[in-house]
Amino acid sequence: MRRSLRESSLAYLLLLPALAIFGVFTFYPFLENFRLALYENPPFPGLPSHYVGLSQVGSVLGSTGFHQSLVSTFLFVIMVVPCGLLGGLALAVAAHQKLAGMSIYRTIFSSTVVSSVAVAAVVFGTLMDPVVGLLPWLGINPTPPILSNPTWALPAVALIAIWQFLGLSFIIMTAGLQSLPEEVLEAARLDGAGGWTMFWRITVPLLSPSLFFGVVVGTIYAFQSFGQIDILIGPQNAAFTHTNVLLYYVYNALSVQNNPGLAAVLSIVLFTILLVLTLVQFRFLERRVHYASD
Template structure:
């Protein structure tokens, strides 16, 4: 009798366990389905993002051979070498100055163009196309165009300056002007993307707000300050973040226009990483620079989100 009762209890326990497993399987079906859909992206990110990041961090603690294989563990000596290197300090200074040139000026120009293109006047579609045209051009093509414009003798910019009685400017030959020249090229390249995003944000603002302000007698600049900028703040915050990160990653225009010169005045940190890795074959110090660049961008972006996002109006 007791044996039969024990068997029934065990049977009941097994049945409950099976039902619990089936219930758990049903509850997690959405998670498993989501994982299946995400699996291709996870594989791609692992191959092209996560593994290179881990590999870069690993190599930053080693001296490497010409093939990029680790040969001698040196710990933090690569980082200490960079912090004491005058060349690296110049690279950091040039990069920060370059970001200061390109980000606020580029966003300001794109914002003004977006305000103009948002006006409902005849033929405005043509100007919208012109303002956004740089979006479809590659970095190489854009840099080559500006390379001819900056030419010291036959360039159009110096020709125009001489026409109005101003002496020619050594755009790419003078250390002071070279960084400004690369910044001008970068601003021109990024204007199309920023313009389109800002124009889309302007067109999503509720027009009833402007109508109410117009009835109350508000001026254009009052509406700009009290309606346009607050309602556009999420878009401005997004553009500022993206442009900020892209400025730290600038490479193509530097390589084509100046090659890091003259006198290393345009040797931005990404170009410095390229030189150390693929010209000098010092993959250890190049990896250390990449890690430091990632850390700086991460910290500055975190601070931007922590302090800047508080002024963003999402409603």
């Protein structure tokens, strides 16, 4: 009896640091969103906010700004995820061979995983600059310039996110390819399956768990991107309303407009979208729990 009491106290002691952090910086602020959403902030910062009930939620969800933001976010995700995954898959297939020097290629292909959003933004911002960039030299020079062009600004920042996502996508696809059952591939080869048939009929279906994992991770990554937009476009830009993705909207509500109520409503929307995606990912984790404890 005394032994088990001592064991429990030790366990709680070991869990305490993490629980304290989670309580203060994860669960409390998360729940607080639902309270803040009911309070409206006056247009002048400094004045106290007042209770308005659900009316603020309704007016935010009904606003044009919110709808535009939602459209931009989904367009951004739709551009980033498939391109990033297919690019990573192509690189992974090309590098899936025992050849001399392959480890160097693998390092290069995974390298963009370490690039931060600020680094990628500065590098690509230079390439896309209307004066010093490479694009004007290639004859691609729309007016207004790409990064302030309502049509091209979002695809341009999506391209940056795709490049950044390539490394992670390559790593996930390579791990998937390496876990494919060699016997199945060999059998297909003996049956006379050619390169393309083999790839689409055998490799891709066998790779579907990795592709699925890649879609989930990529989508969450895309929803959480906004640094490229903050660094290269910004709220003063003509293209701003077309690139104001959900997280950037939250950031601006908080730091520019000083409006926690608005930020809270938007956070709840962002959470709901990501929850669905995380639940899918969670199923993967759960399956691994079962494997491990069996």
